[in-house]
Amino acid sequence: MTRPTIFVCPHCGQALHESQSTAQCSEGHTFDFAKEGYLNLLVAGRLSSSATPGDTPDSLQARRRFLSAGWYEPIATAVQELLHNANGPVLDVGCGEGYYLSHIDADSMYGIDISKKAIQMASKAYPMSQFAVASSYRLPVDDSSCAGVFTVFAPHSFSEYQRVLIPGGTWVTVTPGPHHLKEMRPSRDDTVEEREQRRSEPPEQATQAERLQFTLHLTEEAAVDLFSMTPLRWQTAAQARPVTDVSVDVWIASGTNLM
Numbered sequence: 001m002t003r004p005t006i007f008v009c010p011h012c013g014q015a016l017h018e019s020q021s022t023a024q025c026s027e028g029h030t031f032d033f034a035k036e037g038y039l040n041l042l043v044a045g046r047l048s049s050s051a052t053p054g055d056t057p058d059s060l061q062a063r064r065r066f067l068s069a070g071w072y073e074p075i076a077t078a079v080q081e082l083l084h085n086a087n088g089p090v091l092d093v094g095c096g097e098g099y100y101l102s103h104i105d106a107d108s109m110y111g112i113d114i115s116k117k118a119i120q121m122a123s124k125a126y127p128m129s130q131f132a133v134a135s136s137y138r139l140p141v142d143d144s145s146c147a148g149v150f151t152v153f154a155p156h157s158f159s160e161y162q163r164v165l166i167p168g169g170t171w172v173t174v175t176p177g178p179h180h181l182k183e184m185r186p187s188r189d190d191t192v193e194e195r196e197q198r199r200s201e202p203p204e205q206a207t208q209a210e211r212l213q214f215t216l217h218l219t220e221e222a223a224v225d226l227f228s229m230t231p232l233r234w235q236t237a238a239q240a241r242p243v244t245d246v247s248v249d250v251w252i253a254s255g256t257n258l259m
């Protein structure tokens, strides 16, 4: 039996019809389901999964350990609350290993990420949701098919959000605020601080933006995991470091598709 899906063929945009082991469009483009159940809808040549320098298997395992221990649960709850009225499919853009999607209670849940390893982990852990390897900037998702779409700390495109949302559909983004994980960051001079501050504002497209701030008192293992799952790990070891008492400061922004 064919499952309904919002995923479409990345070559021609036609609907995908699923059989046991493949999904195929009416033009004959065929995609195999991986053994974990996801589809690879990233078109070769446009972008490769090597475009994700951040996602080593180690950093993905660190993220899974850190998130499943519940340290960022207030963020997951805030996203879930903004989307709980979504009456239809919800899509997580840049879903990573799937933690935030697993908090969403919708008719059907979908996640995409450019990292194959992340999608493998997500698909294995959350078989009730459908996952695909794909780019945020070119979603293999039907026009006007989602009641909700969201992104947590990952690249996203507002024009793609508008295209895939139904009229009245809701989008939510989570982006870092100015003091996010500041205790782990190298100290900087005032000019750099100011520039950071400007970069840490909520998206201008938002009709609503709330700043969520709390302090974590982490175990040493959790501090190392948090450090390893962020770009901080690329900075000079002597400057950036894992610490156990750390500020979380994020913007939870949202808007509606008015088209």
Ligand SMILES: C[S@@+](CC[C@H](N)C(=O)[O-])C[C@H]1O[C@@H](n2cnc3c(N)ncnc32)[C@H](O)[C@@H]1O
Pocket (backbone or CB within 6 Å): 052, 055, 063, 093, 094, 095, 096, 097, 098, 099, 100, 112, 113, 114, 115, 118, 134, 135, 136, 137, 151, 152, 153, 154, 155
């Ligand atoms: C910091 S992680 C956040 C993952 C997840 N949302 C979370 O918060 O746990 C950023 C994610 O964005 C993904 N990513 C980076 N560039 C992307 C792109 N162009 N399209 C889709 N995903 C992308 C990475 O593979 C990674 O999983």
Ligand SMILES: [Zn+2]
Pocket (backbone or CB within 6 Å): 009, 010, 011, 012, 013, 014, 025, 026, 027, 028, 029
């Ligand atoms: Zn096709």
